[in-house]
Amino acid sequence: MNEMRSQLLLTVFLWLLIASFAHGQKAPAGYSQADYERGRADAKSDITRGILVYEFAGLPAPTDDEETRILRERYHIELRRVAGDEIRIDAISHMIGYNEISLPEIERRFGKGILEKVDAEVKANYEKRQ
Secondary structure (H helix, E strand, O other): OHHHHHHHHHHHHHHHHHHOOOOOOOOOOOOOHHHHHHHHHHHHHHHHOOOEEEEEEOOOOOOHHHHHHHHHHHHOEEEEEEEOOOOOHHHHHHHHHHHHHHHHHHHHHHOOOHHHHHHHHHHHHHHHHO
16 A cells, blocks of 8 residues: 555656646756757657657556556557656656657547546556456
8 A cells, every 4th residue: 555655646746747847848947958858859759650658757556557558559659657766857857848749649639638537447447356
């Protein structure tokens, strides 16, 4: 249970961090502008090549495999973990820049909140099995 609580706290922290500057085009203070810009460029390149990826950070969860499978099979979206228990500024800066470009494209294609919907489905499935 402590592991799930740690995962939740880390996830909430990262979502708040991302949300605090998700609509700007400048990395927040203390983050790498170069890695942020590289993330944006990488996402644009991937989208142009027909590749959809959502980068995330956090500790592994028991639902990760199912969520990855559903996103891949139904939507052709890949999940890419860029940080786990060790958070690196370069990886998080890249992730923020990358997702600023990739998330709107994912939601344009599949609807707003698609990642959250799949996450809720997978968590409900997990709870049923417990």
